Structure formats: structure tokens, C-alpha cells
Amino acid sequence: MSGFKLGGMTLGSVFKKPETTLYPFEQKVAPKGLRGHVAISPETCILCGICQKSCPCGAITVDKKARTWEIRRFSCVQCGACVRSCPKACLSMETAYTKPATGKSSHVVEVPDTKER
Amino acid sequence: MGKATVIPFGPQHPVLPEPLHLDLVVQDEKVVEAIPQIGFVHRGLEKLVETRDYNQFLYVCERICGICAAGHSIGYAETIERLMGVEVPKRAEYLRVIWHELSRVHSHLLWLGLAADAFGFESLFMHAWRLRERVLDIFEKTTGGRVILSVVKVGGVHRDIDDSQMKEIIYVLDGIMDDYRKIMNTLLTDYSVKNRTVGVGTLSHEEALALSMVGPFARASNVNYDVRSLGNGAYGDLSDFQPILDAQGDCYARVKVRCLEVLQSIEIIKELAAKMPAGDISVTVKGSPAEGAEVCNVLEQPRGECYYYARGNGSKNLERMRIRTPTSQNIAGMVSALKGCDLADVNMVILTIDPCISCTER
Numbered sequence: 001m002s003g004f005k006l007g008g009m010t011l012g013s014v015f016k017k018p019e020t021t022l023y024p025f026e027q028k029v030a031p032k033g034l035r036g037h038v039a040i041s042p043e044t045c046i047l048c049g050i051c052q053k054s055c056p057c058g059a060i061t062v063d064k065k066a067r068t069w070e071i072r073r074f075s076c077v078q079c080g081a082c083v084r085s086c087p088k089a090c091l092s093m094e095t096a097y098t099k100p101a102t103g104k105s106s107h108v109v110e111v112p113d114t115k116e117r
Numbered sequence: 118m119g120k121a122t123v124i125p126f127g128p129q130h131p132v133l134p135e136p137l138h139l140d141l142v143v144q145d146e147k148v149v150e151a152i153p154q155i156g157f158v159h160r161g162l163e164k165l166v167e168t169r170d171y172n173q174f175l176y177v178c179e180r181i182c183g184i185c186a187a188g189h190s191i192g193y194a195e196t197i198e199r200l201m202g203v204e205v206p207k208r209a210e211y212l213r214v215i216w217h218e219l220s221r222v223h224s225h226l227l228w229l230g231l232a233a234d235a236f237g238f239e240s241l242f243m244h245a246w247r248l249r250e251r252v253l254d255i256f257e258k259t260t261g262g263r264v265i266l267s268v269v270k271v272g273g274v275h276r277d278i279d280d281s282q283m284k285e286i287i288y289v290l291d292g293i294m295d296d297y298r299k300i301m302n303t304l305l306t307d308y309s310v311k312n313r314t315v316g317v318g319t320l321s322h323e324e325a326l327a328l329s330m331v332g333p334f335a336r337a338s339n340v341n342y343d344v345r346s347l348g349n350g351a352y353g354d355l356s357d358f359q360p361i362l363d364a365q366g367d368c369y370a371r372v373k374v375r376c377l378e379v380l381q382s383i384e385i386i387k388e389l390a391a392k393m394p395a396g397d398i399s400v401t402v403k404g405s406p407a408e409g410a411e412v413c414n415v416l417e418q419p420r421g422e423c424y425y426y427a428r429g430n431g432s433k434n435l436e437r438m439r440i441r442t443p444t445s446q447n448i449a450g451m452v453s454a455l456k457g458c459d460l461a462d463v464n465m466v467i468l469t470i471d472p473c474i475s476c477t478e479r
């Protein structure tokens with residue numbers, strides 16, 4: 001009997017706009033502030049290492065000597081703690097999700113030495 | 118009487134996405150005893166508190182369980198705030214409760230879908246999850262995450278909900294409410310659903326009290342206990358809060374209590390949205406919990422009372438963190454409710470208790 005009771009609603013769905021999107025032809029617009037991935041603008045980074053200390057997963061490594069900032073995307077849980085703690089505001093949370101990958105690679109960013117220039 | 122046989126249930130079972138193992142001692146298709154076993158997804162999160170500072174541990178705590186993520190982050194943050202004597206702004210308390218109640222709606226809708234699926238009621242499953250998706254979209258827009266919100270911090274919340282967003286939330290919730298009422302009435306009045314749930318897996322009021330059951334499971338056995346009625350945080354500002362109770366204690370009562378709680382949560386959100394005070398959403402928290410300071414806290418998760426205990430040691434790391442989750446309480450009642458039921462009803466009994474194994478094992 002229940003099939004008939006819900007029948008109106010189920011039948012109505014035939015005429016309504018679908019609830020799902022037809023991925024990949026149609027893509028959902030990411031809302032503002034969606035936590036997709038962490039991005040860095042290396043020009044302003046001072047390699048202070050605060051982001052590394054604040055990360056609960058140890059996903060970031062800052063190497064002062066080699067002047068690199070490294071993030072292991074597969075360890076990052078997109079909590080945003082690093083973004084909020086950076087004193088230079090050079091980290092940001094972008095809305096796009098990272099692409100699927102077959103290996104757990106890490107993303108290394110060279111930080112230019114602004115004093116030398 | 119036939120010979121007793123042991124039938125293993127789980128840890129992989131189509132009815133339950135989580136790894137719970139039961140040894141069912143069965144005699145003539147009747148369960149005479151159920152021996153539970155957990156420990157398949159233990160992650161040792163309570164130990165991790167020694168190597169993560171109290172701000173970082175919030176994100177760990179939030180990941181105890183996906184469905185209860187909002188509740189765990191709020192419960193943990195409240196515990197640390199009490200430990201350090203931090204006063205949270207009123208607006209932050211309201212926002213926390215709104216997100217928490219939304220997570221209750223999404224948790225109960227998820228459960229409703231799973232339960233309907235176990236009945237073989239596919240269309241209701243689809244409709245319940247369709248509605249749940251709208252709640253997840255609200256989370257996505259207001260917090261930046263669909264399941265793990267990461268929006269709570271020690272001392273308040275990270276993000277505000279402005280008036281236009283709040284109006285949109287209420288609009289979406291009204292839409293959900295219309296459809297949900299139809300689904301709920303269908304489920305609760307359906308002949309075959311009643312056939313499978315009424316009088317099945319009964320847990321009496323006395324048993325529920327003796328076994329210290331919590332949450333909708335206990336309330337279905339007429340135990341009048343809901344942490345929300347203690348009035349912590351913004352719950353204290355609700356004009357009237359009455360826990361939803363039922364006296365039958367069977368599977369049907371549990372289904373009914375959970376179904377009605379969704380409507381109650383939506384009402385709570387609407388009331389708080391209308392009363393929302395203006396002001397800051399967080400305060401800065403400096404320093405560390407004092408050595409030897411200890412505190413406990415309770416919070417009503419979708420599955421029942423969750424208990425938090427924390428002890429400081431003067432450093433940024435806590436000395437000890439203990440979380441007693443609702444399902445770890447409810448497993449005793451589940452075993453008791455399973456005794457004497459038919460083998461075919463086992464999955465119905467387990468599902469109506471809504472066990473959350475990742476919470477239990479932390």
C-alpha cells in the first residue's frame with residue numbers, strides 16, 4: 001500500500017527538475033568558502049614555519065635552508081588551520097578540489113628570496 | 118527445542134555499513150544470546166591527544182565519526198572552554214546549536230534511508246536521502262564542508278551565517294519539512310512496516326534504566342533524558358523543550374521517536390534563527406589548560422548523550438581526553454533487545470538502535 005501513498009511524490013519527481021546534476025556535462029558551482037585545497041603565494045612567504053606547527057596532520061614541511069614550502073596533499077584534511085595561522089596571509093583555501101592521483105606525491109613550492117633582489 | 122547454533126553477523130553485513138560483529142546463538146530461529154565484538158576500526162584517537170595541542174585536537178575529535186562530526190567538535194570545544202574558563206559569545210552558541218541541529222536532521226534522515234532500505238522500501242530510501250542532500254548543501258554553503266564542518270574553534274566559531282543565508286536556510290528547511298511529513302506519515306502508518314517493527318526487540322523502561330541507555334533508544338522506552346533539556350548553551354534560550362518519548366520500547370517506538378525528532382530539530386533551528394543575537398562570533402583564547410584542572414561535559418548527539426572528560430597538564434597538550442560515545446552505552450541494550458527475537462528481525466533491531474561503530478571505537 002505504501003507504494004501508492006508515496007506514489008504522488010515519486011510520480012511528481014518525473015516532472016520536476018532532477019535533484020542531481022548530470023556530471024560531467026553539468027558542474028556544480030562551488031559555493032564561496034568551500035574548502036577545496038590549500039594554495040600558497042610564495043612571494044610573500046617568510047618561511048617562518050608557523051603553518052607547519054599549526055597543522056594537525058603534519059602535512060606541511062617548511063625547509064628554511066632549501067627555501068621550499070611543501071604540502072603532502074594526501075595528508076591534508078582541509079581543516080584550514082594553516083591558512084588562519086599564517087602571519088603573512090600567503091596561504092589561502094581555494095574552492096577547487098585536487099585532481100585524483102595514483103600516487104601520494106607531494107607538492108613542493110620554491111620560495112623566492114626577496115631580499116636578494 | 119533444537120540444538121543451539123552460532124551464526125556470525127558482520128563485521129561485513131549489507132544492512133550496516135559499519136563493522137560490528139555479533140555472534141548470534143540461535144535456537145529454532147530464535148536468538149537466545151548475542152555476543153557483540155567490536156574493535157575493527159579502532160584508531161586510538163584518545164591517545165593522540167598527547168602529541169597534538171588542544172587546538173589541533175579539535176580537528177582530530179571532529180573526525181571521530183563523520184555523521185556526528187558537528188557534535189564532536191562542539192562537545193570538545195565546550196569541554197576545553199570550561200577547562201580554561203572561556204566565555205563564548207552568545208551568537209556563537211546559537212550558531213553552534215543551529216549547525217548541531219542540522220546535523221541531527223541529516224543524521225536521522227540518513228538513518229531513515231538505511232532503515233527503509235532494510236525494509237526493502239527503496240523509494241522511501243531515495244526520498245529520505247534526497248532531503249538529506251539539501252541539508253548537506255546548507256552545510257556546504259555555510260561552513261565550506263559537507264560532512265566535516267571544521268567551523269567550530271575553541272572560543273567560538275570561524276564563520277557567521279548572515280541574515281540572507283539564514284532566510285535561505287529556513288526556506289530550504291520548510292521545503293524539507295513538507296516532503297518529510299509525507300515520508301514520515303507513509304512510514305509510520307504503513308502496514309508492512311508496522312508488521313515488522315511493532316512488538317519486535319522490546320526493551321522495557323526498567324531495563325533501559327538499568328542498562329543506562331541513552332538517546333532516542335532510551336526515550337523510546339520512556340526514559341525522560343535528553344541533554345538538551347539541561348539547557349546548555351543556546352538550548353537554555355528555547356521557550357519550551359520537551360524530549361520526545363514513547364512508552365512501547367519496541368522497534369516501532371524507536372522509529373517513531375527518531376522520525377519526530379527531525380521535526381523537533383527543525384523547529385529548534387527556526388526558533389533560534391528568529392532569536393539570533395547580534396555580536397561577535399568568537400573570542401581569542403590564550404594560554405593553556407592549568408595543570409591538574411579537569412572537567413567533564415555532556416552533549417546530546419543524534420544518537421544520545423556523549424560524555425567528554427579532559428584533564429590539563431599546564432602545557433598546550435592535554436594530559437587525558439576521554440570520550441564516551443552514545444553507542445558504546447547502547448550496545449548493552451542492543452544485546453538485551455536482541456534476546457528472544459527472530460533471526461530475521463535481527464537487522465531491524467540493530468538498525469533501529471542506529472549504532473555508530475566509528476564513534477564507539479574512536
Ligand code: SF4
Nearest residue numbers: 045046048049051086
Ligand atoms: S606560509 Fe605563512 S606560515 Fe607558512 S612559512 Fe610561509 S609565512 Fe610562515
Ligand code: SF4
Nearest residue numbers: 055076077079080082
Ligand atoms: S588545511 Fe589543515 S591539514 Fe591541510 S595543510 Fe593546512 S593545517 Fe594541515
